[in-house]
Structures are given as C-alpha cells and as structure tokens.
Amino acid sequence: RKEVEQDPGPFNVPEGATVAFNCTYSNSASQSFFWYRQDCRKEPKLLMSVYSSGNEDGRFTAQLNRASQYISLLIRDSKLSDSATYLCVVNGGSQGNLIFGKGTKLSVKP
Amino acid sequence: NAGVTQTPKFQVLKTGQSMTLQCAQDMNHNSMYWYRQDPGMGLRLIYYSASEGTTDKGEVPNGYNVSRLNKREFSLRLESAAPSQTSVYFCASSEVWGSKETQYFGPGTRLLVL
Numbered sequence: 001r002k003e004v005e006q007d008p009g010p011f012n013v014p015e016g017a018t019v020a021f022n023c024t025y026s027n028s029a030s031q032s033f034f035w036y037r038q039d040c041r042k043e044p045k046l047l048m049s050v051y052s053s054g055n056e057d058g059r060f061t062a063q064l065n066r067a068s069q070y071i072s073l074l075i076r077d078s079k080l081s082d083s084a085t086y087l088c089v090v091n092g093g094s095q096g097n098l099i100f101g102k103g104t105k106l107s108v109k110p
Numbered sequence: 111n112a113g114v115t116q117t118p119k120f121q122v123l124k125t126g127q128s129m130t131l132q133c134a135q136d137m138n139h140n141s142m143y144w145y146r147q148d149p150g151m152g153l154r155l156i157y158y159s160a161s162e163g164t165t166d167k168g169e170v171p172n173g174y175n176v177s178r179l180n181k182r183e184f185s186l187r188l189e190s191a192a193p194s195q196t197s198v199y200f201c202a203s204s205e206v207w208g209s210k211e212t213q214y215f216g217p218g219t220r221l222l223v224l
Contacts, residue, residue, distance in 0.1 A: 032211070034212070043215035044200070045215070046213075049212070097168065102152045
C-alpha cells in the first residue's frame with residue numbers, strides 16, 4: 001500500500017456543485033494531516049489542517065477517520081477559483097517528515 | 111515579508127554541468143527542506159535541515175548536496191547534472207521540525223537537464 005493515496009482525477013464539475021476528495025494513508029502512527037492546494041505551475045499552499053473531530057473553513061470541510069486511515073475534503077458551492085490540484089499530506093515518513101499524495105485535480109466549469 | 115524565495119526560476123543545464131539552487135526565508139523558521147516534484151509523482155523530500163547547523167538526507171538524496179548557510183538560507187547543489195534530475199524543485203520552511211508543522215513553500219525552480 002502506498003503511503004498516501006489519492007484519486008488523481010480530474011474531477012470536472014460545474015460551478016455550484018459539491019465535490020468530495022478522498023485520501024488513504026498507510027502509517028497508523030501518523031498524527032498530523034493536512035490538505036494543501038497547488039495551482040498550475042505554482043507552489044503548494046496550506047488549505048487546512050485536518051483535526052480528529054473534523055473541521056470546517058467556510059465552504060471547505062475536512063474529516064478524518066483514524067480507524068480506516070482515511071481523510072476527506074468536501075468543497076461546497078464550487079467556484080471557478082477552486083480549480084487546482086488538492087494534495088493530501090500526512091506526517092509519518094521514516095524521518096518523521098511529511099508525505100505528500102500525488103494530488104487530485106479539480107476543474108470547475110462555468 | 112517575502113516568505114520563501116528561490117533563485118533561479120528557470121535553468122537549462124547540459125549533462126555533467128553543476129549548479130546551485132538558492133533558497134532563503136525571512137520568517138525566522140528553524141527548519142528548511144528541499145523537494146522535487148515530477149509529473150505523476152508527489153513531492154519527494156531530497157534533504158532537510160531540522161535546525162541551523164544540521165542537515166539530513168530525505169527520500170531521494172542521491173546526486174545532491176546541501177548547505178545550511180545560516181538560519182535564513184539553505185542551498186541545494188547538483189555536482190554533475192543528469193537528465194533524471196529534470197524536475198521542479200521546491201524549497202520550504204517551517205517554524206519547527208515536528209508533527210504539527212505547517213510548511214511554507216517557495217515558488218519553485220524549473221530545471222531542465224539536456
């Protein structure tokens with residue numbers, strides 16, 4: 001099992017749609033979880049951390065299921081500006097470093 | 111604050127040439143990192159510096175060396191570039207090395223090795 005796995009997409013959705021991304025991780029000892037956003041030809045930027053109880057930031061909701069080693073990101077009322085690649089990130093590499101998933105590409109269409 | 115800056119933005123090298131990628135951060139962060147990103151691959155850690163004066167190998171260190179020049183600066187050197195090192199290189203920093211870290215990335219260096 002790869003350390004962090006994501007559906008690569010692309011997810012093509014109309015404006016206003018709700019879209020969900022999933023991610024699984026292999027290291028049961030992982031303690032920190034994040035979603036990063038990466039625009040085309042740009043650097044990754046932190047979108048939100050993921051907490052055990054789940055957390056929300058505006059239109060974005062993140063959930064964590066430690067038993068299933070599963071993380072999700074829900075985007076409601078999609079905007080054109082949400083088009084990007086979303087990276088699932090988990091700590092727990094061999095040096096305690098962050099492990100990045102390959103990303104899920106989202107394209108929001110008018 | 112400029113955050114994390116990288117130079118150059120683009121570079122074309124011939125096989126066997128050497129070059130140094132520069133990275134600086136003005137956030138007074140202790141930890142700094144070098145990653146490479148290839149199509150269809152996640153970001154992979156090349157080297158990191160948990161604190162000033164220390165450096166350690168990451169997942170893919172072969173063919174690279176690093177120098178933590180001071181708290182602000184962390185450089186990556188390719189001694190003899192190979193086509194397999196064609197990639198986008200990102201430098202990042204975080205306040206501390208630990209499980210709660212948030213990393214801040216520079217804009218990247220696009221490197222093509224012919």
